[in-house]
Amino acid sequence: MNEKQLTQLLKGVQKPGRYTGGELNSIIKDKSQIDVRFAFCFPDTYEIGMSHLGMKILYSLINNLEWAWCERVFAPWVDMEKNMLEQGVGTFALESLDDINEFDVIGFTLQYELCYTNMLNMLDMSGIPLYSKDRHSLKNLVVVGGPCTCNAEPIADFVDVAFLGEGEEQMVEFLTLYRESKLNGDTKEEFLLKASKIKGVYVPSLYDVSYNDDGTVKEIKPNADVPYPITKAIVEDMDNAFYPENFVVPYIQTVHDRAVQEVFRGCIRGCRFCQAGMIYRPVREKSHSTVSNQAKCLCDTTGYEEVSLASLSTSDYSEIEPLLNDMLDWTEKDKVNISLPSLRIDSFSPELLEKISKVRKSGLTFAPEAGSQRMRDVINKNLDEETILKTCRTAFAGGHCSVKLYFMLGLPTETLEDIEAIGQLGQKIVDEFYHLEDRPKGKGVQVSISLATFVPKPHTPFQWMAQDKLQTVRDKQKHLVESLTTRKIRVSWHDSDTSLLEAVFARGDRRLSKIIYKAFKKGSRFDSWGDFFDIEMWKDCFDEAGLNMEFYANRERSYDEVMPWDHLDFGVTKSFLMRENDKAKEASVTPNCRQQCAGCGANKLLCGGKCFEKR
Template sequence: MAYENILPHVSRPSRYLGGEVGSIIKNPEQVELSIALAFPDVYEVGMSHLGYAILYHILNQHSWLAAERVYAPWPDMEEQLRQAGEPLRSLETERPLSRFDIIGFTLQYELSYTNLVTMLDLASVPRRRDQRSADHPLIVVGGPCAFNPEPLADFFDCAVIGDGEEALPELCRAVRASKEAGEDRARLLQRLARIEGVYVPSLYTVSYRKDGCVASIIASPGTPERVRRRFLADLNASSFPVRPVVPTMNTVHDRVAVEIARGCTRGCRFCQAGYIYRPVRERDPARIVEIIEKSLAFAGQEEVSLLSLSSGDYGCIEPLLKNLMTRFADSQVAVSLPSLRVGSLTPELMEEIRRVRKTGFTLAPEAGSERLRQVINKGIDAEDLVEATATAFSLGWRLVKLYFMLGLPTETDEDLEQIIDLAVRVKRSGRGSQGGADVNVSVSTFVPKPHTPFQWEAQIGLAETRRRQNLLRDKLRAKKLRMKWHTAEMSFLEGVFARGDRRLGAVIARAVDLGCRFDGWDDQFDFARWQQAFADCGIEPAWYLRERTEDEVLPWDHIDCGVSRSFFLQERRRALGLETTPDCRGGVCTACGVCDFQQVYPRLHDAAALEEGSAGATAPTAPAGEENRCKLRLRVAKTGKGRFVGHLEFMGLFNRAVRRAGLPVRYSQGFHPHPRISYSEALPHGMESEAEIIDLDLGRPVAAREAAAGINARLPAGFQVHEAALLDWRNPSPSASIDCTVYRLECASSDDGQLSERISSFLTADTVPATRMKKGRAVEVDLRPGVRSVRLEAGTLYLEMTHGSPLPVAAHLLECDEDRIRGLVPRKIGVVLKGTGDDI
């Protein structure tokens, strides 16, 4: 196992294990091309990204191509890799990244750029594209940030602009053909530049004026002047994963996610996604239901998320939601709509959402005043917002989250005051509702993104951002409302790199050298290092936040998102004139330039009837009565890679396996029903076990052996049910049933005589004081309580304990630290049950 000696020394080692249910492993010797899909953030963030999962599935459908995954290592893992001289490896086959033909990075957020460069360093791949040869992997980027990839232009070989489902396989075929032809890197890049939607920065020359602005962007002969975005014409015809990779650890979004539509026609003038993903393409509702049924049966999650930029605008949303609730309510599957507009909410829609459990209720007015909402073309009314939240509170929601932006074009303090007024009105709308009503206000700083009508606008600076944040925070606090806000310095950097040019590459490289990593994480962000990087490179970052003139050459002008420059300029002027641009979904074309009305055009689904269907196949809820109620007790082994999976993560993956096995587990009552599954106490980090005791509260008896086999078929490597037995449901829980636990530790290298003396001294002592580190602090503890017996047999240490961790006891006896004990792979080998003395 790769990293085996490293994993005991890092936090969240399950990030680096792989081997998940649904992962695809191909023999590297039996494929012609390999691509590492690299996500420049941690596993739990990257595994929650749907586009990444779609590409993994589509690429692996080709027998000649292997797609594997890799995520950015957390700083403690990076440090361990560097100390051990270990390269960054993929999850599937544990191959070093440098041995892949292609490394493809998804760029979701500007503050992940330093992670991309760090991952190249850890892979021993030269940072700069001009330092790489044909022997090095081709570095490809994609995602929303690829619509202005210029700050990273020094580091990648080519970018896929737009939808990747067809473009990325075409790029892989071109790389395979180039390999077969024996072409050098220059010829390969020329070949790739001929693919629609592929941008090769080395084939474009950028020059600058004396004032620092871009003077020109000149394409090499035979290269298109502008790289037009790649379009997936028909979302419904595109393949979608129904056997998703089921994460071993708990991720940011632990749910089955289905993209029901791509694109948005609302025309919010600040929203880059609303322009770069046009036109709207909806997936057929029957196909959505099919995808969800198969995905739930395979993955075992308890929530389905219907994803799009505005899920409530989906043409069949109400019949689709009603159908899903009918199918899955008995299985305790919740359905969430994470992107809802006030205008698309109806009481009927909200009533359907609450049938199983109330998932989050979040609305985004964006601006507090009607005037400013006209500027941004938001198109919602404050009265509709208050009415919608009043309905939510009356239906049982206790918390509503409101998202706003500050720093929007033409914003004044009066507009900010109206954010406070609107939040107060929303809270008052919940008066008298059962359980109370609360409102959280979240505020981000507006960043004028490329390919929007506001791409020419200025972004407010640090001092003004802090002033407006303080104004809002103090006045909301006075109204007993909570506010969350984005760090001003982070938004500042986001604006710099969102609108930056190639000269910023030197700053990124310098920031990496200074230690910048995970800049989107509050606990890792260090603005002082960035200030030093800018100073060392002689660049004034605030210059990039200035207002741009309409005749200026923008750094991203050679990237064609499909929407015309003239349309963006027209929208900018309409914004300043408080003019509304209608949604073209209603049939009035706004002439934005995206559609050719032959291949590329809106593909919509009007409200349609769906077959009602029966309850879903995933873990039906057990009967409420107790006449058939029983308990299934399992003895589960947690070995190999499984020992690095934390207790909460273990509970999550086991719960999903039980659901997938279709066992009739009972659920708790209340706001968020949970399966009645009881676990024994948590294992120490890095320990193996042959005797994890788990009880399932069942509504009816099952065949124990068949139930164990069903669960085993759905567990990842490192976990296995060894025994199963039916018990009376009134039996005490695992933790209450266990009298003592037996642990084993191989320590043959120790001096048995001296160790025997230490064991004897330990057992005869009344107290054994020791110092342990807990959360970075030294804590004095007594090791003697909880230890029933210790014996040494042929170089193997056995401990019997009623409570507590065996690690500090073993460390004391062997005169070493706990990390050393973890390296010896201690194992829990059995438990003794109370009142019976029986070993399990």
């Protein structure tokens, strides 16, 4: 496609800036000089995809190889899709505007389960066969990465390769092998067999799954000479790990329209529902001078006025004070605002508040996750009520008069009292505001409560637990709203229908590939956007295939059951997860990694088996 055709294509399309490319720092290469062309696809809109840090890291990393060219591809919104179909244009990359079927490797990053149908749609629009078995050549190899690959089984039939773990480690080795194989004239099968030896490279077609009569998995067995289990790849030394010197700066406003500086990977907390807290273990920090230097470099090359310090829980960073001191040296001069997106309630000090609001004041959001102490102990949040109230006092005294709190409904062992406790906690925060002498004058308080539905995820201590049925979740939401007595508390929640489907895919097996295929054929797109989501249509797909959602989502599983992802090793051992699950049932807590090692097993991923957090 050329620019003139693009102009034709964009007629009547909302936000044309999503599809035009040409942004600052985007990389254009001469394709005649390139051996491997990589289409980095984000199966959602431009605004969401361009906010994703992993894509920025891999984009720079791959483009640093002179023989490879990585381009960005996003899912067209429905209006654009219509124009593309009418004018016979396939999914295209923003840099060259070439169709993705011209690329050697087509990579998708799977950040959430509900993007699977978008992945199929993007391939289909370019006429690429959806099932891996129907693609015979080495060209158009479909690879996936991102957190969803920790249970890649529901999409196993579509993809050729799933990357487990951190992409910086495997990508260069993988592409180097691909280049060799391509120049060598290897078949796809020959290449896949060689690639499967690279750490963290999972080739689903080289493993067979058998099932029991009751529908559970019987066995997962390699059908070739390949590793078992497949262990995720990790970066050992964060200070020397690749980090981009610049980001592509979007023309249109994206969700996270700022520089993003990674601070550390992993999380010292062991919240039992949290998949990220488990699969990114062990904790590996960058030194504060590396963080500050990289952040300064990014702000200089992009012109962003805000830098976000990203990690799973930035206030747990052991060098947070020296880091902020280092950064304030240049951020005040350059008028750059620092934002700390993942603050824990218990590490929020007046000093920290003062530092982050030096340039501009932003909103405050905390995640107690559960209302009652018992419930917080079950999920191992390690947080008591007095700490929550104290933090709100600090925030109010610092001039804030609204806080947003995240909670989950449907957690294991939850009772109606636990639900009411959410509202009571909100009420106590409201009271705290009015008891405060130095509260912001002339202003009311606003406590926003945002409710998510608990989704049991693989590789977490709750991977065996059942999700609440839809009706139960709705009753609980209603119960909470009815228990409130003040208008100073506002409650909102996520749609629980999508949480059900998320739960199904999160712990699904390979048989779900055909369900996803059916749903895609029936026109399913952008499922994570409430606009188009239709749970009834999905139910029909399950009925037609003789499967049911409850089997995957609402059934408690026993410790003996073979999990569909048992051959994928993310470091934490199954015995650790069982131990944690048992403790959850007794509402007994586990201290964080810094206080005491819980023996999760992730340390064996590191050379020498020594976890950085072990002091």
